[in-house]
Amino acid sequence: MNMLRENAKRAVCGALLLTSARAAAQQAEDPSALQVHGFVSQGYIKTTRNNYLAPSARAQGSVDFTEVGINFTKPLGDRLRVGIQFFAHDLGPLGNYAPQADWYYLDYRFFDWLGVRAGKTKLPWGLYNEANDVDAGRVPVLLPQSVYPVASREFLFAQTGGELYGDLPLGAAGSLEYRLYGGTIFLNSTDVSAQLKGFGVPYEAGARLMWLSPIEGLQLGGSAQALRFDFSFSPTPEQQAKYQMAGQLPADYAGVISAKIPIKLWVASVEYQKEGLALAAEYTRSYLHYQTNLLLPENKITNAGGYVMASYQVTPWFTPGVYCSGWFPDIHAKVPAGPDPHPRSSFQHDIAATLRYDLTANWLVKVEGHYMHGTAGLQSALNDNRPLDSLAKDWGVLLVKTTGYF
């Protein structure tokens, strides 16, 4: 029955996209016309060991990797524009085809150097965060997870609030592109965990500054962001017993544990593009400060990650790409006692190679292989709740994805 419902949803989405494509084609020559764009993606994930993003280690792999989106943009005069995108996806336990307004905005551009947007907008974080859903706009199937963790899509992709943006020409020194934003993130707490009783982001603010250098195709920049997660949850009886044995439950404990996690993060970015060649490198750090009503010492965690990536469009229909990525969830963690000073859960190395085939102007297929070393990027919940240190240290991932778009 569920399969029938999902197939029906896919069919409706497909019909909607085709109808919209026809409307878009008819209105292509009128610059003030409503523009309609959409995409449908279907992916396949198979891992040699460990479940990654979906139940991928089983013999048949997983096809729980679907994305569908459609957007409408309408200029209202020369300076004002409105737009909205509807999006639904399924990635293992995430998404479950629940449609959502991915972004919507009212955009007024006073000058080229000053524009303002209000609504739900994608977060300008690093080079590619805004394009994380846009399979057609990049070479890899999965962007480097050290900087763009797809499992954190609900937290990192969009904010609701306001944004200032603009391009500042610097003459012979190139130009600057800036973005300043502030607001909040609305989350459905059940998307995060069924145990959560409340989840909120009281503030979220950040900026991105990119310098488009006088060297054609070279841009450098940085992004910074600050936000706070507030949540409360009811521990399971097992967890409660564990806290009690450790003497961590507060005197006024009434069955709920509350927590605040202020987070500051930044990423430094460099990208070079010349004709079909694209090179990129980014490095990020996040500072998390866990504050709960449990009787625990202050817990501050710093994680770090980065990658280098290259791709080259050999022909209009064929673009191979590679990247090497590393992520370290707690770079100041004490070295554990025992024979292994570097437990496998303390790092995730990822070497990936992609082949992108553009079969037509609106249809592409990608094949991607990853060699993974470490388990920091895995989730216990997807792996029978086993500790990450007990999962396979070296494993491989095969991804195949096809996308149609207009």
Next chain:
Amino acid sequence: MAGSRFVPGVVPQRRRVAFLVLSMVLGVAPGIERAARADAAPEFRVIVHPSNPLQAADRGYLADAFLKKVSRWESGETIRAVDLRPDSPARRRFSESVLKRSVGAVRSYWQQRIFSGRDVPPPELESDESVLAFVAKFPGAVGYVSGAAKLSGVRELSVK
């Protein structure tokens, strides 16, 4: 053994095949093909509405106009860029000469902007005639056509 005898200027068939395969693996052959196509490709001509007072435009400014990083001409008129279809030779030449990116890279740029809600690309029209009609219709319009196109109702803009 006669087949392996060296003859100046004649590359044995097997060696030619091996060279071709190696070239394709290394991406050399497509580069040669691209260079050959570039030599044979027609030139393009940048055109604007006759009311546009600009006689010549800086290449970088034109690139920013087509990538929608600038939105107005010096006169204050809104820039309305228009592209030819992606497989058009004039589009390829324009993209490589003015935007300094392949058509594929430009399309990726627009896919990222479309689906992140940043902006929408210039319209892509099917033919020189459609581009000429578009540019003749809108005062702020700028486009390009193949070198062989007969200009009517528009004015050519030189690129510095």
